[in-house]
Amino acid sequence: MSLNSPRIISLLPAATEIIAALGLVEHLVGRSHECDEPTSVQDLPALTAPRINASGSSLDIHQQVEHMQDSLFVLDVEQLVDLKPDFILTQATCDVCAVSESDVRKAVADNQHTHILTLSPTTLNDVFADILSVGQAVDKEDRARDVVSHLKKRCDTIPSRLKDITTTPRVAVIEWLDPPMAAGNWVPEMVALAGGQDIFGNGGSHSHWITWEDIVNANPDIVVLTPCGFELNRVIEEANTPSIHQHLHQIPAVREGRAWAVDGHHLFNRPGPRLVDSLEILAEILHPQIFQCALSNQFVRPLT
Numbered sequence: 171m172s173l174n175s176p177r178i179i180s181l182l183p184a185a186t187e188i189i190a191a192l193g194l195v196e197h198l199v200g201r202s203h204e205c206d207e208p209t210s211v212q213d214l215p216a217l218t219a220p221r222i223n224a225s226g227s228s229l230d231i232h233q234q235v236e237h238m239q240d241s242l243f244v245l246d247v248e249q250l251v252d253l254k255p256d257f258i259l260t261q262a263t264c265d266v267c268a269v270s271e272s273d274v275r276k277a278v279a280d281n282q283h284t285h286i287l288t289l290s291p292t293t294l295n296d297v298f299a300d301i302l303s304v305g306q307a308v309d310k311e312d313r314a315r316d317v318v319s320h321l322k323k324r325c326d327t328i329p330s331r332l333k334d335i336t337t338t339p340r341v342a343v344i345e346w347l348d349p350p351m352a353a354g355n356w357v358p359e360m361v362a363l364a365g366g367q368d369i370f371g372n373g374g375s376h377s378h379w380i381t382w383e384d385i386v387n388a389n390p391d392i393v394v395l396t397p398c399g400f401e402l403n404r405v406i407e408e409a410n411t412p413s414i415h416q417h418l419h420q421i422p423a424v425r426e427g428r429a430w431a432v433d434g435h436h437l438f439n440r441p442g443p444r445l446v447d448s449l450e451i452l453a454e455i456l457h458p459q460i461f462q463c464a465l466s467n468q469f470v471r472p473l474t
Contacts, residue, residue, distance in 0.1 A: 176256040176308055181218060181245075181269050184442030185259035185289055186211055188301050191317045191443050192310045199253045202269065204399075207436065207444075215253070217246045218269050228348035228397060228408060243269040247277040255284055257308065262290040291441045292355045292374045298322065301443070321446045325363060328453050331460055332365040339391035339456055341366040342423075345377050345434070346397050347414050352380050353396065356445060357438060364453040366392070382417035392456060393423045395473070396434035405431040406471055418473070429473040430455050437469055 179200040180186040186205040189198060195208060203216040221242055222234040235242065250258075258278065262271040271288050278284045287307055291297045298318045305314020341361050345353035352370035354377040361368040369388050370380055385393070395405055408414055409431055418424045432438060437448040447465055454461040455470070 174309075177254060178257045178259070178308070179217065179250065179253060179255040180205055180211075180259045181274065182259060182261045182289065183207065184297075184440045185261070185287075185304070187440070187442040187444060188304050189259070191301070192305055192308065192313050194308060194310065197308075199255060200250065204435075215246075215249060217250050219244045219246075224399065227411070227413075228346055229413070232346070232349065241270060241273055243273075245269050245273050245277055250277055251281065254281075257285050257287055259287045259289065259304065262288050289441070292376070294325065294356050294359055294445065297356065297441050297445055300441075317443065321443060324446050325449060328363055328449065328461075329365070332453075332457065335365055335457060335460075339366050340369045340388075341392045341394065341456065342369055342385055342388065342390035343371060343394045343396060343438070344385070345439070347395065347408055350380050350382055350385065350417075351377050353377050353438065356441065360438075360445070360449045360452055361456075363449060364456050366452075366456045382420070385417075386420045390421070390423055391428060393418075393421060393429040393473075394432055394452070394455060395430065396432040396438040398439040399435050400433075401435045402431060402433040402469055402471060405434065406473075409473055424473055427472060427474075431471045431473055433469040 176197050177199045178189060178197045180189055180198060181202045183205045186201060187207055190208050195210060198211060198214055200217045201211050201214045202218045205211050221244055224231060258274055260271050260274045274286060287304055289300045291300055301318050302314045305311050343353040343357050345351045354371045354375045358368035358371035358373040369390055395409055397405055409418060423429050437444055450463040451466050451470055454463045454466055
């Protein structure tokens, strides 16, 4: 293996974006079916595919997952082996989000030259540590340190601009709609950095199921819908279906125009460099009098 020209497969969108941030996109030889940024990677062979119909509603997908006996994803082992990767980037955080680490290890059990880099972040610092770990593995340590330093500076800028705020809105970040799930992992930390109080999530802990009654009773000041794997238009479409709208309409924040749909597929649910974009967008949602983020026009819409 030559670190000057490594052959890399990324089976996780966030990992693909980390590779891009390290300036190694040209060394990618394969990807997951969900890796779509930077757009050039979409020309690479997709080595995974879902076993379920992921185009259905939140409830449809939830029920399929509940009844699934096998892995949720198919891994094209033959093509993966043929690509002769030096590195495979995968994850061990959520078997519902991407192909499992165990499936990847089985696929390359006979290929001793292939190194598996497993990412399993639950906090922002974990994401930064992953970037540094990948950089070290692929001989891009200096670039990785620069990337992390820049991301941390952007994070630090936000609370420094909030020192004079007099209100801390209570926020509900909903990561799945039917049934509803409260966002966990890095999201509560991001809410705090953005000048809010996450009323359901526990920083560093996994997302967990709640009920619409829980949300109504909690009476959040702001509601953010960012269902995992859903792009913005799909979030808005589902929020307006009768089965979801009947619940949302019971929440005062929604009725009073303090609720937002966010592209969860590209932002909050993707633990890579764009979590900092997500943080900046969240800061604008919570404190629009202080922050403006150019990406909001692309990834955020108010619920009406």
